[in-house]
Amino acid sequence: MRRLLDERYYTLQQNLEPHSLAINYRSEPAIIGFNNEFFSYVRERSEEHALVQGIFEPGFQQDFPGGSSALDSLGGHVELLFTHDDAPARRYAPTTGHYLAEMLPGYPAEAVLDYAESTCYLALQLIEQALADGYHLRDVAVLCRTRRQSRLLAKFLKERGFPIISADSLALQFAEVVNLLVAVMRVLHQGSDTLARAEALLLLDKVVRRLSPTPARARHIAEVANNKESSKPFFDELRSLGFDVNEQATGNLGLYELTEKLIGTFSLLGANAESDYLFRFLDLTLEFSLKYGNNLGNFLTHWDERKGSLSINAPGGADAITITTVHKAKGLAYGLVIVPFADWSLVPHAGELLWGRLAADEKPLPELPDVAVVRLNKTLTYTPLAEQDSEEREKTLLDGLNTLYVAFTRPRHRLYILSKTPAEPKKTTGELP
Structure with missing residues (x-):
């Protein structure tokens, strides 16, 4: 059976003619242009990662119907918003991109929000602005990396009277x-x-x-x-x-x-x-x-x-905000997309496990097993597991980038990316001030 499958895969590969879908018929020019530039930059900064180079290759870029000159038009909107712990509990004005002097309802003067609270309020105010601009609730999608983040946003918006469609809202x-x-x-x-x-x-x-x-x-x-x-x-x-x-x-x-x-x-x-x-x-x-x-x-x-x-079926044609994970949004499109908490790690978390495989001639002791579970850490770079460690890190990077790509390519007209304010880079020994 295995041999038969291999032969069929080989036949398919010999007759496969890959073609990139060069024209994006979903998104407005500003969104296409942003994604072209963003993922080209990612590719340039990831020369040592063959997997990333293979996915985001030069033909990866897309055009807007009508030719590349259409990318210079004003259609569409992309905005990156950064917040942090101890953010001011003040209203944000999406039309100007500034915080107002007006405090958020229920907060005293000088009150501050943590990162999660600030992100939720930014999402709320972007949705309110979208409604004022003529969008319907059904046009809006909030795409999160994890279900925990989806639940947080769904609870926050539901408590403020917004109808929600999400996996948890139907449960x-x-x-x-x-x-x-x-x-x-x-x-x-x-x-x-x-x-x-x-x-x-x-x-x-x-x-x-x-x-x-x-x-x-x-x-x-x-x-x-x-x-x-x-x-x-x-x-x-x-x-x-x-x-x-x-x-x-x-x-x-x-x-x-x-x-x-x-x-x-x-x-x-x-x-x-x-x-x-x-x-x-x-x-x-x-x-x-x-x-x-x-x-x-x-x-x-x-x-x-x-x-x-146990859940109910999603109501057909309901005018409600969609809140879901990026993974479940694959293949879908929305008028306006908000991507909150867009600061996920592109490297394995500390303590993640690796199934290490050692050939007989690589074992420091002959009695060691062929496979062992080890924790990912920098010291693996100096062991026979260095190549496997590198592969695992590259897969984590690619997974994170693919998630970004799916999220950034879902909107038709507007894309809002909410992330944590980057920390100041640490200076290394001998670095000039």
Whole structure:
């Protein structure tokens, strides 16, 4: 089989005529010109890396329809924005590229933001400017390197009322209405679950009562939730707020009926934008009850095991901001793209592991195994693993550059790159000031 595959690959290679796609029909001239210059610069600065040279070869550059002269036109926009820890908590004006004297809402004079907060606020203000310029939310994409960064931006923008489409925004486990239902179910199943009591009351305030947290309310919730004797104070608290769960009767309902009862008790349907999550959760309770029965404890265990893979379908044609990883954006295009946290490392992280392979004549001791796991560090340069270490570093560099390329080539009209202000280069011994 292996030989047959090799022969077929050889046949394909002999008849393959590679052609570069010289014309970019997606992006405006300014974006094409920026990418041509940026990746040409990368190639020039990476002469020692054969893989980089092979990917970003001279024919790599692209033209705008109409010829290279069109690259001199004003179509499109590319902007690099740098921020840092201790950035001023002031409004940024995208039209002028300057910070204003006006403080961000809720921040006192002289307040500062860390790098992540500052990046989130810059993204927010770029989106607000795009809407003012006539873009729709569905035209905007925020492309992140990691899911953790995507979650951070999605949470930040969602808390400020922006509709979001992302892998996490579609997941049931991140829907607050679902988490409220699950928390109350946990208390019904095990009344001594103080963590579930606290979560239910906090989510009730946020999702249903639309109240901002206060120290006094937090102390009261803690007092109710931490009652060691009974769960009665918890359900009495719900009743005092106008939500009678009727725990004695409700706890004996089947899973689907219980879920319907709780949704009705808290008036969740129609009161927020998360109805799709409720219907999917109802489907889940029905599917489980038909297949495994109505045991609430078993269902909660099933939820804990499966919640990471449960989601709703993305609403078709929704006017919402797309937030996703760069990897998942391959092949897609958006009117306006924001690339936050564009400061990822192009070298392996300290402590990453390498599967080192040694030939028999390279082993310092004959009894050593043929393969061993070693940590990547500079000392490998002086060992028989130097070539493998170099290959691993080159692969990491290429992966980082490819991620940049995918992100930078997704926009049609505008590209905003948000990164960390570069640190001053360290002077080496003997270097002139």
